[in-house]
Amino acid sequence: MTMSAFEKHRHVIDFTLSSLLRRKGKNFSLLAVYTFVIFLVASVMFLTHSIKEDAYMVLTDAPEITVQKLMAGRHDLIPLSYMEPIREIRGVQSVEPRLWGYYFDGTNKANYTLVVKKEMNNTPGAISVGNGVARNLLVKENGIIPFKAYDGSYLFLKIKDVFSSESELVSSDLILISEQDFRKIFAFPPDVATDLVLRVRNPRELTTIATKINQMFPDTRPILREEILRTYEAVFDWRGGLVIIILWGAALAFVILAWDRATGLSAEEKREIGILKAIGWETSDVLLMKFWEGAVISFSAFSFGLLLAYAHVYFASFILFESTIKGWSIIYPQFRLTPFVSIYQIATLFFLTVVPYTVTTIAPSWRAATIDPDMVMRA
Amino acid sequence: MIRLNEIRKVFNTGKPNEFVALQGINLTIEAHRAVALTGPSGSGKTTLLSILGCMARPTAGRILLGDREITSLPERFLTEIRRSTFGFIFQQYNLIKGISVLENVMIPAYPTGEKHASLKERATKLLNLFNVGSKADSKPEWLSGGEAQRVAIARALINNPSVIVADEPTAHLDTRLSLELMAILKDLKEEGKTLLIASHDPIVHSSEVVDRVVAMRDGQMQ
Amino acid sequence: MFNRKSHVLLAFFLVNLLLVGLLFVHARVVQQKNRVSFLEKRKIVKELQLTDLCIFTDARYTRHPSMADSNTPFQDHPLSLEHFPSGSLMVLPPHLRPHGNE
Numbered sequence: 235m236t237m238s239a240f241e242k243h244r245h246v247i248d249f250t251l252s253s254l255l256r257r258k259g260k261n262f263s264l265l266a267v268y269t270f271v272i273f274l275v276a277s278v279m280f281l282t283h284s285i286k287e288d289a290y291m292v293l294t295d296a297p298e299i300t301v302q303k304l305m306a307g308r309h310d311l312i313p314l315s316y317m318e319p320i321r322e323i324r325g326v327q328s329v330e331p332r333l334w335g336y337y338f339d340g341t342n343k344a345n346y347t348l349v350v351k352k353e354m355n356n357t358p359g360a361i362s363v364g365n366g367v368a369r370n371l372l373v374k375e376n377g378i379i380p381f382k383a384y385d386g387s388y389l390f391l392k393i394k395d396v397f398s399s400e401s402e403l404v405s406s407d408l409i410l411i412s413e414q415d416f417r418k419i420f421a422f423p424p425d426v427a428t429d430l431v432l433r434v435r436n437p438r439e440l441t442t443i444a445t446k447i448n449q450m451f452p453d454t455r456p457i458l459r460e461e462i463l464r465t466y467e468a469v470f471d472w473r474g475g476l477v478i479i480i481l482w483g484a485a486l487a488f489v490i491l492a493w494d495r496a497t498g499l500s501a502e503e504k505r506e507i508g509i510l511k512a513i514g515w516e517t518s519d520v521l522l523m524k525f526w527e528g529a530v531i532s533f534s535a536f537s538f539g540l541l542l543a544y545a546h547v548y549f550a551s552f553i554l555f556e557s558t559i560k561g562w563s564i565i566y567p568q569f570r571l572t573p574f575v576s577i578y579q580i581a582t583l584f585f586l587t588v589v590p591y592t593v594t595t596i597a598p599s600w601r602a603a604t605i606d607p608d609m610v611m612r613a
Numbered sequence: 614m615i616r617l618n619e620i621r622k623v624f625n626t627g628k629p630n631e632f633v634a635l636q637g638i639n640l641t642i643e644a645h646r647a648v649a650l651t652g653p654s655g656s657g658k659t660t661l662l663s664i665l666g667c668m669a670r671p672t673a674g675r676i677l678l679g680d681r682e683i684t685s686l687p688e689r690f691l692t693e694i695r696r697s698t699f700g701f702i703f704q705q706y707n708l709i710k711g712i713s714v715l716e717n718v719m720i721p722a723y724p725t726g727e728k729h730a731s732l733k734e735r736a737t738k739l740l741n742l743f744n745v746g747s748k749a750d751s752k753p754e755w756l757s758g759g760e761a762q763r764v765a766i767a768r769a770l771i772n773n774p775s776v777i778v779a780d781e782p783t784a785h786l787d788t789r790l791s792l793e794l795m796a797i798l799k800d801l802k803e804e805g806k807t808l809l810i811a812s813h814d815p816i817v818h819s820s821e822v823v824d825r826v827v828a829m830r831d832g833q834m835q
Numbered sequence: 836m837f838n839r840k841s842h843v844l845l846a847f848f849l850v851n852l853l854l855v856g857l858l859f860v861h862a863r864v865v866q867q868k869n870r871v872s873f874l875e876k877r878k879i880v881k882e883l884q885l886t887d888l889c890i891f892t893d894a895r896y897t898r899h900p901s902m903a904d905s906n907t908p909f910q911d912h913p914l915s916l917e918h919f920p921s922g923s924l925m926v927l928p929p930h931l932r933p934h935g936n937e
Contacts, residue, residue, distance in 0.1 A: 238726030245723035245732075247841035249716065256711035289888055291873055295881035302902070309902070332884055336895055345892050347899075349883050364889070397879070400872040404879050406889040407898070429902075431884045462886055462901035502710075509707045512668060513721040514696030514772065516689060530844065537851035544858050548865070563893040572869045573862035580855070607695075608663035610707055611780055729839065 243526075246519065250526040253506075265535055272539025272587055273546070279579055280547040281555065284571040289466035292404060293459070297431035298440060300332075300457045301447055311426035316451055320430065323446050325439040331427030333416055337381065337409070344370055344564035346409050348419075354412040360394040361415075366406030366565040368396045379409075384421040391415060399568070406567035493594060504602050511607035520603040521596055528595030532588040540580070548573045615642045615665060615776070615807075620674035622660055622832075634660040635832045638674070644775070647798070647808035649818045652829035658811035659780055661829070665809055666778040667695040696721065700769030702779040706761045708753035708768070714740065715749040718768045725772070732771075739767035743797070759790040766797060776807040783814045791816045798822050 254261050301320065303312040314331055321329045333350035346367055354360060361379065373379060375396055381389045397405040416422060434440055444456040499507075507520055546552060548571060556566075620638035625631050635657045642648050642665070650658045663669040664676070667683065675684050683694060700721075708717050718736040740746045743763035745756075753761060762782065769777055777798070783791040791814065799822045802808055810817055818826045828835045879885065887899045896903035 236726075240726075241728060242724060242726035244729065244839070244841040244845075245719075245726070247844055248839055249712070249720060249723060251840040251844060252712045252716055253709075285888070285890065292876045292880055292888065293886070295877050296886050297884045300886060300902070330884070336898070345894075345898065347889070347892075349885075351883060366889070366892075398875065401876050401879055403888055403890070404876045404885055407892045408883070408889070410883070457886075457901060465901040466888070506709055509709060510720065511692075512701060512703075512707070513768065514692060515721075515724055516692045518689075519724045533848060533851070537848075537855055541851075541854055541858070563891055565892040567889050567892070572873070573858070573865050575858050575862045577859075606669055608660075608669035610703065611659050611663045611668065 242519075243522070246523050247526050247530075250523050250530060253523075254527060254530065261531065265531055265538075268531065268535035268591070269538045269542070272535055272583070273542045275587075276540050276543030276583060277546050277552060277555065279583065280543055280573070280575075281552050281571070283576065283579060284547070284574050286466055287574040288403060288572065290463060293462060293466070296459050296462055298434045298437070298459050299432040299444060299447075301430040301432065301451075302455045302457065303429070303451075303453055304455050305453070309429075311423070312429055312454070314425050314427060316454070317430060319450055320432065320447055323443055323450075325435050325443055327433040327435050330431050332429050332431055333413060333422070334428050335416075335420060335422075337419070340382070342370060342564060345407065346565070347407050348409050348411050348416060350413045350416045351410045352413070354410060355414065356412075357394070358412045358414045359391055360412070361391045362395050362397065362408075362410040363393055364397045364405040364408040365399045365402050366567050367409060368393070369568075370565050381415075381419050383419045389415060389419060402567045403569040406569075407565045499598060499602050504605075505610070507599070507602045508605060508607060508610040511603070511605070512610045517603045521599065524596045524599040524603070525592060528592030529588070531595075532591040536584060536588050540583070544573070544575075547571065614644050614677075614679060616677040617641070617665070618675040618677070620661075620664060620671045620676070622657075622664060622669070623672045626672070633832055635664070635671070638834060640827065640834065642807065642809065644807050645802070645805050646824045647802050647810065647822050649823045649826045650809070650811040650829055651813050651818050651826055652835075653813065656829040657832040658813075658829055660832075662778055662780055662809060662811045666699045666701060666776075667691050696724065696772055698774055698776055700772065700774035700777050702762075702765050702769050702777065702782050704781040704784050706753070706765040708756075708761060708764060710754050711752055713750050714745065714753060714756070714764050717753060717764060718771055721768060722771050736767070736771060739770055740764070743767055758785050759793070762786060762790070762794060763797070770801075774806070776809060777801060779808070779810045779812075781812055781814075782810060783812060783816055788816065795820045795822055 301312065301316070303310045303316075312331075317329045317331065320326060335348050337346045337348050338344075339346060344367075351362075354362075363373070363379070368374065368377075371377075371379060373393060375393055377393045378390050379393065381391060383389055391411070397408065411419075417424065432443070434443060440458050440460070444458060447454060447456045510520055510523075511517070546554065551568070551570060617638050617640040620635055620640075621633070622635040623631060623633050638661060650661060652658050660669070664671050667676075667678075671684065675682060677683070678694065678698065683691065686694070708714075709720065715733070715736055718739060719732055722732050722735075737746065737749060740749055743766060745760050745763050745767070748756060748760060748764070753764065756764065762785075769779075779798075782794055782798075786794060795816065798808055798810070799820075802822055808822070810823070812818065817823065886901050889898065891897035
């Protein structure tokens, strides 16, 4: 760009700003609404992206294959007798039963996840609880939690330790328990487990092994770790999508507002374009001015919205979305997400917001910009 | 020198409200002279002025600016010529509201990409020249009629045009201000500008500044 | 320097771009800082053979989405918000509707 072209841009920007500042109220409220829309969209974007990234980082060590038994389309307990034949499949390194389940705490109406940890079998009566459980029940280490067993009797288990608050993203609602206590609470038969987890030597054999398990036990459903990660991908795209659907309302209102502002060139604005043309502006100069008009508003809204969204998600723990995410949960994990910013997402947001707005500002001016300058004389 | 050759201008061609604004105009305007167009409203003064000033194209006929035939030039070149050759003073002043007087004067030069500092200096000088320097930061809507007229003249001069085109410049001025305006125009003519003024105000066409009066009626020269 | 509106704007845009750029830096720094906590979570996942993040504890299929039954979306209340688009379009089955109501 030559020096004079640059100077010309600066002149046009000067004029555009003076022109925008004439309608301070209108333009600032437009900017505010626009910023808010971008803020919401960017918040969803940051939130879902971070959860996905977290899932990838944290769940890389999840079991490679989980084998569930299905009965009448529902998850059923798996007989321990399935373990031996599965272990014999080539490539399977180890097979272990998992004992876990949900415990509904009727008093607090909260759901906990009870997980048996082998190491705790030596100390029956002791449990470790997630920070969410402790917070919800107002208990600390050495506190006692009563559990109502299947037969209506109570088990009083003592908290040995509490998971750190940093680990809430995986441990918030967990209660680690000994096998004896677990079976006592649920009357869990001794010859079954919740499901089986496999470790596999060569990740390339995963699908082959899964197929073999399925042939061997047609009533089972092997779940690969990759599927888990894909589930997260899908769930969070979908949750993000849900919020975005709600956002459509806001976005649409904004489009109408912007359209009205941009298309409804007032007689005054048309006259001004006529004057500019009469005193020596070309059509392209007028369009350049309109371009800057769109760019000033949309770029400001874009960067404000983005920065606010970042602060909202990573510094304020996405407080505005809390109710959406919380849903019906009683235990609401409190976690600080680790920020992940991808160029790709920011570019997408940019092209979905700044570009269309700028275009809607320029496009309707096209007609006005091509009018004959002598209109001004005739008026 | 501007030469008009058999100029004809028709509005709304082919429609029921078709209307011939100008017909058979042959006119030569010498450089450094002042020409006044007179005639009742609707006689085609303004249309002729906009054709002379390269704002509108004639339906038929040719315009020569110096030796250059400009009738068939594309819009971009026409704008360029309009910007560098003509300075316009409109009947309604046509200053842009809400924007400072100084900026209003600078606006015609924006597309040239002239350095801000030198442009601002020239604009300030022009405002001072017409005794409106103190209004540089005011908005045009706060100006009196005479002040607005002088700002409009300053704006017309910012690109240092050789021809000043004025449409009914005294329409909103009282006698004293009208005479003042004629004095300004006189100075401009003495500086070597060509003046084209459309006006049915006797103060204008009886002024000593005006070298030639072209009377118009029904789109034709009389 | 800032005697022109365009300069103020360009400076303002520049600051914004800089701040947006800083987001990347900040994200990186926090990622580094949170490595320990990541490792802690990974260790828990590995030790307890966990398969899911604990984000939504309201229902089984939201607490452990990857472990959910394959026909999960229909096992709970059809108006459940969890199934927002489809759930909101479905009508309660007749036996769940209060008497006298449509």
